[in-house]
Amino acid sequence: MRINSYNVIFNICLKMKTISNNLNASLSLLVSSGLLLGAFFLEFYLSLLPCDLCIKQRIIHISILILSLLVFPLSIFSNLKFIMLSILNLLWLGSSILAFYHFGIEKKFWKGFSECSSNLIFNENTLDQLLAKSPIRCDETQFEIVNISLAGWNGIFSLGIFIILSYLLYKTYKVSK
Secondary structure, X not given: OHHHHHHHHHHHHHHHHHXXXXXXXXXXXXXXXXXXXXXXXXXXXOOOOOOHXXXXXXXXXXHHHHHHHHHHHHOOOHHHHHHHHHHHHHHHHHHXXXXXXXXXXXXXXXXXOOOOOOOOOOOOOXXXXXXXXXXXXXXXXXXXXXXXXXXXXXXXXXXXXXHHHHHHHHHHXXXXX
């Protein structure tokens, strides 16, 4: 009876070690999928259509999901794992930069690119311009929580995860050397 309980404890410790070895990827997978599920819920159930920058932010989060899933089977190669986790960390930094840029456009801190605003030049090509643009403007906030738009919350979460993953990456590879 005692041997079985020790085996169970040993197996739990091994599983915990596997999770802690891939904590960066696990955390990225969890947070990015939560942000994407929230965005899709708001789009499909509350009819909040995404603008061009929102779609670009989703592309970054899909990239984070794919890379996070690739870390698990490839984690046996330590050099490759370090490179993949570094790229994952840079994707989180890119997500926060794009999200804060989007938030700045929404709060009118700066102007967005031509695809984000409705600056139209009225001439013979006005209809072509209208058809080429997304009907959802990046400079109009559709939904806010505590006076912060979803782009702002994405930036806050992405920056927080970037800081946490940077610390974990530094801690992991400082100990190994």
